[in-house]
Amino acid sequence: MPELDSDLDKSSAAPFGGELTEAMESVSQEVALRGGVARLGDIADRPRLEAERLLAAVLGMERALLLAHPEVRLRPAQLQVYGDAVRRRAQGVPLPYILGRVEFYGLEMLVTPDVLIPRPETELLVETALEDLAGRIASGSSPLVVDVGTGSGCIAIALAATLPAVRVIAIDIEAAALHVARSNALRYGVENRVFCVRDDLLSAVAGPLDLILSNPPYIADHEWADLPASVRQEPRHALLGGPQGLSAIRRLLDQASFRLAHGGLLLVEIGSRQGDVVRSLAEAAFPTANIEILPDLAGLDRLLAVRKPSTPTLPSAPFPAERG
Numbered sequence: 001m002p003e004l005d006s007d008l009d010k011s012s013a014a015p016f017g018g019e020l021t022e023a024m025e026s027v028s029q030e031v032a033l034r035g036g037v038a039r040l041g042d043i044a045d046r047p048r049l050e051a052e053r054l055l056a057a058v059l060g061m062e063r064a065l066l067l068a069h070p071e072v073r074l075r076p077a078q079l080q081v082y083g084d085a086v087r088r089r090a091q092g093v094p095l096p097y098i099l100g101r102v103e104f105y106g107l108e109m110l111v112t113p114d115v116l117i118p119r120p121e122t123e124l125l126v127e128t129a130l131e132d133l134a135g136r137i138a139s140g141s142s143p144l145v146v147d148v149g150t151g152s153g154c155i156a157i158a159l160a161a162t163l164p165a166v167r168v169i170a171i172d173i174e175a176a177a178l179h180v181a182r183s184n185a186l187r188y189g190v191e192n193r194v195f196c197v198r199d200d201l202l203s204a205v206a207g208p209l210d211l212i213l214s215n216p217p218y219i220a221d222h223e224w225a226d227l228p229a230s231v232r233q234e235p236r237h238a239l240l241g242g243p244q245g246l247s248a249i250r251r252l253l254d255q256a257s258f259r260l261a262h263g264g265l266l267l268v269e270i271g272s273r274q275g276d277v278v279r280s281l282a283e284a285a286f287p288t289a290n291i292e293i294l295p296d297l298a299g300l301d302r303l304l305a306v307r308k309p310s311t312p313t314l315p316s317a318p319f320p321a322e323r324g
Contacts, residue, residue: 026073029055029066032082039090043230050095051086057099058082092229105158110183114176116238118154121296122215124303125267126158128294129213132265136210137165146171148201148214148252151238153181153194155213160190169205170196174237201252207259215269216248217241245271249278249304253285256306260286263310267303275301282306 036051044050056063058081059072066072074082085098096102096117101110104118105126111117129145136143142165147156150170159166170185172178178196185191197204202212218241224232231239241248249268256266266286270278275293282291282304289306296302 026075027079029070029072029074032074032079036082036086039086043090043092044095050089053095053099054085054089055082058085092233094230094233097233104154105162107154107158107161107188109152109154109157110180110187111152112176112180113233114174114235115151115180116215116234118152121302122155122269124294124296125213125215125269126155128267128303128305129155129159129211129265130162132211133159133163133166137163141210142167143210145169145211145213146202146205146209148212149173149216149238149248150181150196151177151215153184153196155215156181156194157184157188157190160185160193161188164193166193168194170194171199171201171205172196173198173200174235177235177238201248202255202259205259208261208264209256209259210261210264212252212256212260212264212266214248214252214267216252218245218249218269218271218274220245244277245274246277246281249274250281253281257285260306260308262308264308266306266308268306270301270304272296272300272302278304 032055033048033051036054037047040047040050052063052066056066058078059066059074088098089095094117096111097113100112101108102117103109105123109118133143133145145156145159145166145168147153147168147170150156150172153170156168156170160168170178170181172181175198178198181194181196182191185194185196199205217237217239219227219239221240221243223245224236224240227239249270252268260266268278270293279291279293282289286306286308289308291307292305293301294303294305
């Protein structure tokens with residue numbers, strides 16, 4: 001876990017009072033946890049849980065195993081690493097960046113400060129995509145999927161790991177993000193079906209595409225200062241979507257309108273107050289499509305779903321007036 005053991009100094013790694021030295025005796029697990037909880041109380045909603053996760057990571061064991069063995073003691077070097085991790089978290093660094101990983105759709109994804117931290121609400125996009133893909137595969141097709149703004153690759157890899165028949169083009173404009181996505185693809189053995197491409201939205205993809213997915217930046221620029229401090233440590237470009245949070249969504253809808261196959265599906269994660277305006281944008285880009293705004297588990301607008309008709313359909317228009 002390189003995030004836990006880099007750039008240590010003994011003064012910063014002793015959050016429980018006193019500088020660490022190699023001559024110090026070992027410290028009990030409970031003493032270390034109490035010190036961690038005290039430091040994390042102002043930053044974490046569940047300081048005990050976070051302290052336990054950090055300590056388990058330092059000791060190289062699962063949290064459940066750590067709790068099952070309260071007799072475990074920390075050597076001075078281990079306490080130093082743990083103290084540094086606690087200090088970073090107390091300063092507002094997101095826990096997944098310190099641990100170097102986060103769970104998403106039952107998979108442990110590697111993350112760095114170069115990528116957005118995957119969140120549970122994005123699993124709705126994955127579940128909706130899997131339902132569509134399962135039907136396509138059952139009918140004998142081999143679907144081609146594009147994940148726009150892949151970041152850590154969590155969406156693309158969740159699909160490929162669940163359905164072996166699926167191929168995904170994972171697009172991101174940032175080379176550092178694609179490095180993380182490739183690492184996650186290798187981690188789950190799907191590197192031959194998840195193709196990482198550096199590009200701006202769909203510019204380099206011709207289509208027709210069966211399924212286009214995206215969790216684009218959709219936070220309005222003026223909302224940046226109101227975000228939690230830990231969220232503001234995530235990549236700004238992956239969060240902010242222009243004055244109304246709609247810049248990337250507008251461009252994506254425009255590009256997807258002539259790349260999405262007939263019968264294809266476009267799924268885009270949106271902000272909880274963007275449903276009506278995003279529906280209007282989608283109706284303008286896809287005048288003959290079936291368009292829905294799907295809610296998350298909290299009942300909030302979360303996902304734009306655009307289904308293109310299976311056969312070309314002209315938008316409805318009034319008959320021309322008869323000439324007489």
